[in-house]
Amino acid sequence: MASAPPQGKSGGAAAQAPLAQSEMYRNYNFVLRLDATEVRFTECLGLGVRIEPIRYRESGAGSIVRALPGPVDYAEAVLRYGLTATPDLWTWLQETVDGTVRRRNVTISQLDNDGTTARINWNLYGAWPCQWSGVPFDALGREVAIEELHLAFDRLDRS
Structure with a gap:
């Protein structure tokens, strides 16, 4: 009868223990920072983000298809929020509608489970509103x- 491998070992490397529930961030703890405003x-x-693969066949190896990294395409960020009397986001959208695209840097912060401490930031550079959907009455x-605002942006990083 074959013996079981030693506990915590998998193929000679130490296996990582699964994360405890307290180590995982909750998806409802986030905030958006737009300039100095939260x-x-x-x-x-x-x-x-999607890096479009460019596929090609090498000369002399017609059955092998290789891939090179192509253009980088960022998805639009879709923000849903409760309708309020604060006109900041509407004013920003209206500027774009009127032909003045004001690009802003936006940060979406994942908060720790305490709901106050930012742990991970996604920075959207050169963001501008490209679509708005009103409240379904x-x-x-x-x-x-709930209103919905779509943001297009030039670059994304995580800090």
Whole structure:
């Protein structure tokens, strides 16, 4: 009968223990910083980057397809937030509609489980509003009125 490998070993390397629940960040603890202003959103979607592969066949090796990194494409960040009387985001959008694109650096911060300490920052450089969706009004509804703002940006990094 074969013996089991020593505990904590996998193929000669030490296996990592799974993260404890207290070590994982909660997806509802985040804040957006726009210049010196903090804005709380109910949801942030779409942070992403894709490096388009350029596929080619080498001469003399027609059956092998290789790939090179191509253009970098950043997804739009989609921000959903409760409708308030504060006009800051609407004013920024309206400037773009009027033809004055004011690019701003935006930081989305993942907060620690205490809800106050920023642990991970995603920095969106040269961001500008490219789409807005209004509140879906419903005379029989009882939910919070939620607006949606899409941000295009030039570069993304994590700190």
